[in-house]
Amino acid sequence: MTPNPSIMRSVEQLGYRVTVGDVASQAGLNVAEANQGLLALAADAGGHLQVAESGDIVYEFPKNFRNILRNKYFQLRLQEWWQKIWGVLFYLIRISFGIFLIASIVLITLTILIIITASNSNRDDDDRGGGSGGFRFNFFYFPDLFWYFSPNYYSEERRIERREKSEFNFLESVFSFLFGDGNPNPKLEERRWQDIGTVIRNNQGAVVAEQITPYLDNLGEKYQQEYEDYMLPVLVKFNGKPQVSPEGEIVYYFPELQVKASEQLQTVEPYLDEKPWKFSAASSGQIMLSAGLGVVNVVAALVLGSLLKDGTVAAEIGGLVAFVSGIYGLLLAYGISFLAIPLGRYFWIQWRNQKIADRNQERLSRARFLANADDSLQQKMAFASQFAEEKVIDRDDLIYSSDRDLLEQEFEDR
Secondary structure, three states: OOOOHHHHHHHHHOOOEEOHHHHHHHHOOOHHHHHHHHHHHHHHHOOEEEEEOOOOEEEEOOOOHHHHHHHHOHHHHHHHHHHHHHHHHHHHHHHHHHHHHHHHHHHHHHHHHHHHHHHHHHHOHHHHOOOHHHHHHHHHHHHHHHHHOOHHHHHHHHOOOOOOOOOOOHHHHHHHHHHOOOOOOOOHHHHHHHHHHHHHHHOOOEEEHHHHHHHOOOOOOHHHHOOOHHHHHHHHHHOOEEEEOOOOOEEEEOHHHHEEOOOOOOOOOOOOOOOOOOOOOOOHHHHHHHHHHHHHHHHHHHHHHHHOOOOOHHHHHOHHHHHHHHOHHHHHHHHHHHHHHHHHHHHHHHHHHHHHHHHHHHHHHHHHHHHOOOHHHHHHHHHHHHHOOOEEOOHHHEEEEOOOOHHHHHHHHO
8 A cells, every 4th residue: 555645744744753643633634544544654664663651652754764665666656757747748738828829820820911912912913023012011011910919029018017027937827827827725625634633732632612613614504503513523533522511511632632742832823714716826917918919819810710701712822821721710719718718717716716705704703703712612611621631752651662672672671
C-alpha cells in the first residue's frame, strides 16, 4: 500500500516524532485512518515505535524517510516523474489557447487581404496591369489595424494607466481570461478538519459544540441545532465521546487527541474563511487585451464570412483561402466561444461568491458569539474543562522503543 501523502506531510511538519492524535488533527484524518497509515508508514520507512508507561504509543521516523520510500516504491518515483512531465504539458496547454487566438487572427486577416487583393486585381486589371496598386492599399491598411490591437501598441499607449503587475506572460493570461486559475479553496475539507482538530488539541481534548461550529456548514434547522446532531461527524472522525452536564448541556472530549509527542500550541483561524473566486489572476491590462483580441477575432471572422458567402471565391483563388474556407466554421466557433466562456464564467463567479460570502458570514457570526460568550456558554465551557487533559510523551516516559535491543532496555530500567 502506497503511504498516505497527508500523513507523510504531517510527520515532517511535526518533527518526525508523532502520536496518532498528532497526525489525525494535523492532517484532518479519521483517527483509525491515521493509526493504520502510521503503522504502514513505520513499516515501510523504517520508523520506530515508542511505548510509554501509560500504554500510549509514539512513532518516530528518520528524517530521510522519503528517500527510503522513493527507493522502495516505483509508484512514488513514477508520481514524481509524472508531476514534472505534467507541469510541462499543462504549461503547453495553457499557452496553446493564446497561440491559437493569434493564429486565428493572422489566418483570417491574411485571407481577407488575399480575397480583397484578388478582387481589386480583377476589377483593375485593364487599367493597372494586374492590380498592384490595390495590393499596396490593402497591405498598408490591414497591418495598421492589426498593430493597433497588438501587445506592443497596448503597452506603449496604456503603460501609464496600468499599475497592476501580473506574473503571467500574454499567452498564459489568455488561458486565465478564458478559464480562470482554478479553485481558490482546493483543500477546503482538509482545512476544515485540520482547524477542528487544532481547536480540540488547543483545548486539551475537551470542547463544546460552540467552539466547533465556526468551522462547520449546514447545521440544520433551529430545532435540529438544539440536539447538536452536526457534532456526530466530528465524534466519528476523532473518536470523541459526549458527556452531559448536570444542567443537561452536552460537552465532548477526545482521548486520542489528548496524547502528544511534544508540547505544541498551534495557531488556528477563528473561523473557516473561504476565499472568493477570482475572474482571473492576470492583470487588468492583460484581460482587456485578451478581450479586445477576442472581439477583433470575431469581427474579422464575420467579415471573412461575408466575403466567402457566395462559395466561389475559395475555389477561384485556392491555396490558403481554400484551406481557411474549409475550417471557417471552427474559426468562427472558437471566436464566439472565446468571448462566451468568460462572460458565462463571470456571472457564475458572481453567484458562487455570493454563496461563499453567506457561508463566511454565518461562520463569522458563530465565532463572534463564541468570543462574547454569555454566562450559560461560559458555564458549559467550564464543565468541558473538567475533561481536559494533556499527555505529552517525553523520552523519559518510555518503557520500550523498537530501535533498541529489548534486553538492553530492561537492564537500564533496573
